[in-house]
Amino acid sequence: MQIKPLMSPDEFVGLEGVTHLCVGGEAPWLKAQQSVHGDFARLKSAGSDGRAEIYARGERCRERMGTLWNVPPDRIAFMPSASEGMNWLARGLDWKSGDNVVTTNLEFPPVAYAWRGLKSLGVEVRFVPHRNWIVHEEDLLDAVDSRTRVLAVSHVSFYTGQCLNLHQLSNGARSRGVLFAVDSTHSSGVLNVPAALTDLTISSSYKWMLATHGAAPCYLSKRAEEQIEASCFGWRNLAVWPAQQAERLPDAAEKPMPSLLEPGNPAMLVIMHLDRSLECLLSIGIDCIAHHAISLSEQVTAGLENLGFAVITPQRRAARSGNTCFRIEDAEGIQNQLAEQGILCWGEFGRVRISTHLYNGSSDVTHFLKALSEL
Numbered sequence: 001m002q003i004k005p006l007m008s009p010d011e012f013v014g015l016e017g018v019t020h021l022c023v024g025g026e027a028p029w030l031k032a033q034q035s036v037h038g039d040f041a042r043l044k045s046a047g048s049d050g051r052a053e054i055y056a057r058g059e060r061c062r063e064r065m066g067t068l069w070n071v072p073p074d075r076i077a078f079m080p081s082a083s084e085g086m087n088w089l090a091r092g093l094d095w096k097s098g099d100n101v102v103t104t105n106l107e108f109p110p111v112a113y114a115w116r117g118l119k120s121l122g123v124e125v126r127f128v129p130h131r132n133w134i135v136h137e138e139d140l141l142d143a144v145d146s147r148t149r150v151l152a153v154s155h156v157s158f159y160t161g162q163c164l165n166l167h168q169l170s171n172g173a174r175s176r177g178v179l180f181a182v183d184s185t186h187s188s189g190v191l192n193v194p195a196a197l198t199d200l201t202i203s204s205s206y207k208w209m210l211a212t213h214g215a216a217p218c219y220l221s222k223r224a225e226e227q228i229e230a231s232c233f234g235w236r237n238l239a240v241w242p243a244q245q246a247e248r249l250p251d252a253a254e255k256p257m258p259s260l261l262e263p264g265n266p267a268m269l270v271i272m273h274l275d276r277s278l279e280c281l282l283s284i285g286i287d288c289i290a291h292h293a294i295s296l297s298e299q300v301t302a303g304l305e306n307l308g309f310a311v312i313t314p315q316r317r318a319a320r321s322g323n324t325c326f327r328i329e330d331a332e333g334i335q336n337q338l339a340e341q342g343i344l345c346w347g348e349f350g351r352v353r354i355s356t357h358l359y360n361g362s363s364d365v366t367h368f369l370k371a372l373s374e375l
Contacts, residue, residue: 003299006284006292006358018342019364024158024186024323024355025346027210036276040269054268061275062258065217067282068188069195075222077261078215078271082185085202085218086114086152088261089181092228093149097122102143102178103152104128104135106159111152111183123149130160133312133327137165141172150179155193156186159351161297161313161323163191170197179224188217189281190322190357191290199224205270208322208357210277214270220257230254234263281358289358293322296356296365300324303369312351324354334375341371 009015012028020028039057043050058078066073079085087110101115105127115125128135128143135157144151151173156163166182173180181200184193189208195201201219205211220228230237237259238252254260281289297320301311309326327350328334335347345368346353354368 001295001362003292003295003362005361006289007280009359012359015359018344019367020344021354021356021360021364021368022344022346023207023210023357024353025207027207027357028359029212030210030277030280032280033273033276036272037269040272054272057275058266058268058271061271061278062217064275064278064282068278068286069193069201069217069219071195071219074258075219077218077220077258078266079202079218079261080214080216080267081110082183082202082204082216083110083114085200085216086110086181086183088231089150089179089200089224089228090114090118091231093179094227094229095121095123095149098124099147099149100124100126100145101150101152102126102128102140102148104130104140106130106133106135106157107152108154108158108183108185111154111181114152115150133160134314135162135164137168137172140169144172144176144178146176148176148178150181152181153183154186155182155184156191156321156323158186158323158353159312159325159349161186161321161325161353163187163314163319163321165318166194166197179227186323187321189277189289190286190293192286195219196221205274205277209274210280211274212270214267215274217274218261220261225257225260230260230263232263236265237261237263284358292358293356293360294320296360296362297322297324297354299362299365300354300356300368303365304372307369307373322356324356325351326354327351334372337375338368338371343368343371 011031043054062073062076065076126143128139170180179199182198184201185204187193188203199221205215206213237255240252301324304311304326311326313324331347331352334352335345
């Protein structure tokens with residue numbers, strides 16, 4: 001079956017003559033973003049009225065993130081990075097010696113190590129091992145006990161492309177009274193992210209959501225908000241204006257979500273760029289994009305296996321994503337050789353990752369496989 005792109009590569013900067021299969025590392029830039037930068041420049045110079053419009057665009061972006069994740073927009077804040085979301089959770093809980101956090105030993109560092117500062121408090125981090133590169137949801141839940149405070153995972157693995165069953169993990173965590181934290185950096189923008197199943201969902205913007213660095217949308221549940229103490233304060237998340245006006249008082253009430261996680265000004269230019277890319281993604285539809293990307297990933301897997309490569313991405317469609325990964329010793333060498341032929345992928349740590357998104361089609365897969373077979 002020949003799959004055509006949902007969006008022409010011509011709508012992105014620099015893709016002429018390039019087969020871009022590395023959105024899992026860095027997304028190409030939408031040409032439509034040029035007008036966003038122009039709007040920001042104009043508004044930035046327009047005083048208070050311009051600033052009000054910039055923030056209105058930010059609120060529209062918050063609405064669109066709520067639509068993408070199917071949660072109320074007032075539960076979404078913009079943080080500087082996905083790493084900060086997990087670390088904010090780690091800083092805010094009332095930890096006791098003997099508590100633990102459960103994650104996997106295939107995790108991206110911010111999910112795995114956000115808790116390292118808790119070691120001095122006697123908090124254990126349990127790294128559940130993969131089995132032949134597959135993380136099993138039942139293994140994660142088996143590691144949860146009465147002292148587990150947080151179950152923290154990536155929705156989609158950066159290393160293997162495996163998509164975890166968030167429904168199963170959410171049910172297991174909530175039945176045990178455990179907070180469930182998810183990094184959706186490799187699923188937001190390409191798969192359906194059921195953020196309402198979690199207590200915290202965070203995502204970078206510069207990959208599948210087609211924006212750039214500097215702003216990470218974060219969903220926080222009411223349950224989590226009631227358990228976590230804020231650890232950073234500023235003019236946006238404290239009720240200082242108009243109550244205090246110019247003079248400070250000994251105390252100031254904390255504002256609820258979404259201001260709670262935004263102590264200072266978010267990166268508004270980046271948020272305006274995210275607003276534009278979300279407009280694009282939502283106009284196509286996340287279910288349509290997911291079907292497209294996963295179908296392409298199946299074609300990548302079939303081709304790799306025909307060439308004799310060891311694919312470590314799960315075969316089951318429900319456990320797939322836009323990332324398809326295979327093990328090979330000289331992963332960086334493969335990446336560099338393909339790049340010389342105008343084929344961009346991501347190779348590191350003994351595996352190559354092929355990422356298929358809405359601007360890719362079957363012809364990209366064929367081109368990649370042919371080039372790989374000739375290396």
